[in-house]
Amino acid sequence: xxxxxxxxxxHIPKRRGFLNITDQVMACLKESDITEGFxxxxxxxxxxxxxxxxxxxxxxRDYEKxxxxxxxxxxxxxxxxxxxxxxxxxxxxxxxxxxxxxIVAITEGKLDFGPxxxxxxxxxxxxxxxxxxxxxxxx
Numbered sequence: 001x002x003x004x005x006x007x008x009x010x011h012i013p014k015r016r017g018f019l020n021i022t023d024q025v026m027a028c029l030k031e032s033d034i035t036e037g038f039x040x041x042x043x044x045x046x047x048x049x050x051x052x053x054x055x056x057x058x059x060x061r062d063y064e065k066x067x068x069x070x071x072x073x074x075x076x077x078x079x080x081x082x083x084x085x086x087x088x089x090x091x092x093x094x095x096x097x098x099x100x101x102x103i104v105a106i107t108e109g110k111l112d113f114g115p116x117x118x119x120x121x122x123x124x125x126x127x128x129x130x131x132x133x134x135x136x137x138x139x
Contacts, residue, residue, distance in 0.1 A: 004032035004136040007044070012126035015073070015091075018060050019121045021050075021132065025104075026111060028134045035109040037138015041119055042101035044131045047091035049098035049122035052113075067094045067124075091124035098122050106138055 006028050010019060025041055043050045053059065071093035076082045079089025102119060105112040111119075121132055 001137065001139060002032070002034055002037075004028065004034060004134075006031070006134045008132045008134060009129055010121055010123070010132065011129045012123040015124070015126055016064065016067075016094075017123045017126060018063065019123070020055050020118050021121045022055075022111070022118045025119050025134055029106060029109070029111065029136060032136045034106060034136050034138040037106045037136060039104050039106055039111070040101060040133070040135040040137075041104070042133040042135070043095070043121065044133050047088055047095055047123075047125035048130055048132075049095050049124070050101050050132060051099050051120050051122060052102050052104070052117050053120065054116045055118045055120075063098075063122075067097065070094070070097060088125040094124040095122075098124075106136070 008021065008024050012019065025039060029039060041050045071090040073090045076087045076089070081089035081092060
């Protein structure tokens with residue numbers, strides 16, 4: 001049994017955005033020399049997310065609209081969290097909906113995806129450097 005760990009760093013210049021990180025995760029898999037096992041990809045910030053879905057721009061716009069309907073950024077006064085001096089109460093809720101991490105099976109040295117599946121980093125309170133953990137365990 002082998003183990004591999006790497007941190008990826010991202011800086012989304014806007015408050016919100018989605019970034020396909022599949023290629024970076026596949027590069028980690030190649031570096032790990034693991035051919036059978038699992039990869040965990042985890043957003044290491046409480047206002048960011050990692051999720052799996054289709055890489056289709058219309059879907060990403062739908063996510064943006066849907067999440068803003070569920071937890072609108074403004075007025076910032078609507079969130080008790082923001083009374084601490086923050087303005088990102090909505091980002092915490094959006095992260096909760098989109099998820100913290102994904103686990104993908106590794107088979108014959110490849111990510112064992114279904115059709116159209118890709119791994120995404122979702123940012124809900126950007127404009128600064130944040131990290132994602134990639135942990136691979138297997139043989």
